[in-house]
Amino acid sequence: MKTVILSIFLLCTGTQAINLTEIIDASLAKNPSLESINERIQANKYTIAVSNQFENPQLLITKNTLDASQAMSKSVVTLKQKVPFYNKRDTNKRIAEAQDALLHEKLHAAKTKLVEKIKSEAYTIWKLDELYSIIDEYVRLTKQNIDLYESYTSIDENRHMGIMKAELSLSDLQIQKSVLRKKITSAYARLSYLAAFKVRHLDIDLSIKEKPNLLKLQKSLSENPDIKIKDKELRKQNAKVQMADLNNYPDVNLIAGYAIRENFDNYYTFGVGLSLPIYGTEDYKEEEARSLMLSIASQKADTQISVNATLESYYAQMLSSYEVYHIIEDEALPQVAHMFELSGSSISIGADLFKYIDVLFQKLDLEQKSIKAVANYNVAKAKIAQLKGELQ
Template identity: 45%
Template sequence: MRIFILVFLFFYTLNALTLDEIITSALEKNPSLEVINERINANSYLIDSSDSLSNPELSVTTNTLDSSEPMSQTIISIKQKIPYLAKLTNKKELSKAQEGVLFSSLEKAKSTLVYEIKKTAYKIWELNAIYKTLQSNEKLILKSIELFEAYTSVNNNQHIDMMEAELSLIELKVQKSELKSQIDSMFTVLSYLCASDIDTLDVSLNISQVPTRESLQNLLVNNPDLNLKTKEIQKQNANVKLSDANIYPDFVLNGGYSIRSEFDNYFNIGVGITLPIYGVESSKHEQQQKLLLSQKAQKKDLQIDIQNRFNSYYIQMQNAYDNYKIINDEALAHIKHMLDISYASTSTGTNLLKQIKILQKKLKLEQKRIDAISLYNINYAKILQLSGATK
């Protein structure tokens, strides 16, 4: 039977996806990323046509005069608008700037997706680790009950102790049931993020000395939010240039051919010009300049926000590491010593509830240790997200 279980666990582990595999798959399948990719593809067509002239206008007019009249004619005419040359150039620059915004949006979306997957995976690890701790604690309580029954005679008071110990086992079962539900819920979230059905995960978390602040600070040069804001400013710059070019008039070329049944046919040629005399274009130019100043101010505010978030994440990493060291190196070692003394004195009639209380303290400390490991890794993942990491 044991061999069968080991074989089952071996193949189960082989089939479990690693976190890297899940992230790679999600970056290929996530619908939100596909939406941005399609927008990029659509924008490429806009770039190709952005410096083209507008379509010419073709018209045919006739009148109802008698054909013997000189003014009786049918006119075929064509009109073409020739914009101020800088307008076409600036339209193309604007389309290219929009492409830059879309690419930066894609990188930001990838970084956010990777972080959300990591956060969910780390939560699954945390819940599973707590579940295993509950199982271990359950076995220790059973061991305490068995030792107590083996070495002591049970009177009425001790019978109550036994019942309280058994009640603590029931409480552990309830906690395990709740954890199982939470784990299943987290796998549902993970499946949504990855656009795939995922019910197993091979992930292992550990904790190590916190990297120096400077080494992590240097990663922020590739912050996706700042990169996106920079591209948005470039796009707004292109809008300013285009609005400035729109102040200048456009030329309109007219050509026509008049057909008369009893008189000579003739050509009509004309040149027109738009007259931006009402100040609308100038007002729009001023508006675009103010929007540019707004974008630049937003970038400064964003830089401050990113630095504050980094500081907060780093402090939480350091705090999680410090808590882990205290719990792992001091508190749990002390609890282990207390348990050893308690088990050694079982034969002398040690109160069972004392052992249970020690085990409950041990469980709480182990849960705090697990929480510290999870918190450390989640905040590290947040810092990596600030750096634009996509793996």
């Protein structure tokens, strides 16, 4: 039923804009990389089901070659059943259940990484689209001013040079548009791969809202997927240590036999068998299991340090983008806008086109940096959300 609903959804969204939430939901429902982990989880359920079962009994049939007239001539049917030492079966089940919890945690971690990649690619598309739109607008403005400048009846050498500079700038803008078209196509291809279906149009709007707070972000790392994976690995290894300790105690083999004799009475035999751990193998294996548990505990501590360092790096990127954006929007662009107005009004009375083009491209450069700052801010935010274990 889920597959049918997903297919209908993809069919309906194939020709219209789709938002980021819809892409993430659809990808989490049907991404092949996640399906492989789901299958491993399903396979482990069978492991759990058999983890506390008894081993299959053994049936042995033997016959000797003595003459039937002798009392020792017999055919024997023997049944052997291994009975594990107390709590071994339950401990074995705990190992399988710990593996199940570990696989679920790995699935969650894979989902958070997939969501982060989808977000980052979507934000890249937003950035490229915004850059393309603004360059398209500047192409229009440049053409408009070239036409205006050429409309003057008398064009001296300086004015002719101004037109040439404007035309060269126009060519540069056209080149940038061509490069951006290629990048947008590539970005949509990457997003379609991550989403596991074809995305043709993305409906997305980005902005910079609040200033990031490092202390607040650090407090939100309790659900970090990598740390939780190490917790689950530690839980599984602890169960293995318990099993290694229990293996020092021998399992019991219950034996029951029935001897058949042609000329004498048949009889039953009963017995008990034990494995004798006298060579120290179990002790070595127990120490090995304990060492591995200490190793995982050290890995967890290292992961915690790594996650904190990564968070600080993303925080620095986020803070820098926030500051750059506000410097441009609150300080630089208002000044350039005033210069732009002055040069724009001067152009209408035949002033130097060189100065106008310079101001125009200063404004373009600032607006491009503002767009990139917004995109970088949100990319860093998406990476931090992945560290927090978020799926949206």
